[in-house]
Amino acid sequence: MAKSSKTIQIAAVAIIAVVAIAAIGIVLMGGLGADDRSALEKIKDRGKLIVGTSAGFPPFEMLNTSAAGGVEGIDMDVAKAIADSLGVELEIKNYDDFSVLITALQNGKIDMVIAGMTITDDRNESAAFSMPYYKADQALVVLKSNSEITNTTGLVGKTVAVNTGTTGQYYIEDNLPNIKEMKPFGTASDTFQALGGNKVDAIIIDSPVAANYISDSNPYKIVETIETNEFYGIAMSKNNAEDLVAEVNKIVGDMIESGEMDDIISKWSRA
Numbered sequence: 441m442a443k444s445s446k447t448i449q450i451a452a453v454a455i456i457a458v459v460a461i462a463a464i465g466i467v468l469m470g471g472l473g474a475d476d477r478s479a480l481e482k483i484k485d486r487g488k489l490i491v492g493t494s495a496g497f498p499p500f501e502m503l504n505t506s507a508a509g510g511v512e513g514i515d516m517d518v519a520k521a522i523a524d525s526l527g528v529e530l531e532i533k534n535y536d537d538f539s540v541l542i543t544a545l546q547n548g549k550i551d552m553v554i555a556g557m558t559i560t561d562d563r564n565e566s567a568a569f570s571m572p573y574y575k576a577d578q579a580l581v582v583l584k585s586n587s588e589i590t591n592t593t594g595l596v597g598k599t600v601a602v603n604t605g606t607t608g609q610y611y612i613e614d615n616l617p618n619i620k621e622m623k624p625f626g627t628a629s630d631t632f633q634a635l636g637g638n639k640v641d642a643i644i645i646d647s648p649v650a651a652n653y654i655s656d657s658n659p660y661k662i663v664e665t666i667e668t669n670e671f672y673g674i675a676m677s678k679n680n681a682e683d684l685v686a687e688v689n690k691i692v693g694d695m696i697e698s699g700e701m702d703d704i705i706s707k708w709s710r711a
């Protein structure tokens with residue numbers, strides 16, 4: 441065999457080897473789940489936005505079997521508007537416990553949390569928040585028949601219900617060391633059931649949710665509004681989601697500017 445044809449053979453084998461190694465590399469990377477698509481790309485490729493919430497927090501999210509996704513309210517209208525703007529379907533994942541939502545987000549089970557979630561320094565460590573879309577405070581709620589507790593000072597030695605892992609719980613931990621006991625519940629509606637059933641003396645909960653439960657036929661009253669100055673935001677992943685956060689901010693900003701956000705809020709809020 442001539443020398444030149446041997447060189448060609450060696451070169452051919454070398455090229456085949458390089459291509460084979462590259463191919464194996466690509467297969468391995470795919471097999472290991474390397475996925476460098478951004479959060480927004482994943483949603484668009486999937487054709488579906490997956491939103492996590494925790495119903496039982498009226499007027500933001502309430503269970504209703506006849507509603508699309510089984511949940512309705514202010515946050516669900518916001519979720520639908522975001523899905524529509526992105527041109528994808530909406531899937532709602534409802535969790536019975538508000539406190540698991542950030543973990544579900546971190547584990548990639550949901551694309552975002554829309555759940556009346558207050559933007560806090562702690563949560564900013566584990567999630568990326570949109571611009572605020574609602575302002576709230578905390579409220580102290582007791583039974584109408586209770587004339588003893590008129591403000592938070594009257595809670596010394598009392599049992600107070602909160603929604604687990606919420607700013608109501610953090611307010612008590614930081615400011616009311618002298619209560620007898622704090623009882624955490626999975627949802628806001630559970631706290632009102634406990635108060636109605638005389639299992640607790642009071643509730644500390646977000647002011648718009650407390651206001652929603654006040655009516656002539658309900659046994660509850662608000663005795664104090666605690667000005668915590670909280671802002672609700674939409675929580676997204678901190679991992680490769682800059683494009684999603686920017687897009688959501690654009691959509692929410694447009695909704696606020698156009699008055700659509702106000703319309704949604706008044707549609708669901710009791711006057």
Ligand code: GLN
Pocket residue numbers: 494497538555556557558559603605606607608628646670
């Ligand atoms: N805004 C409160 C918080 O973020 C309560 C939210 C809720 O119970 N859904 O902690």
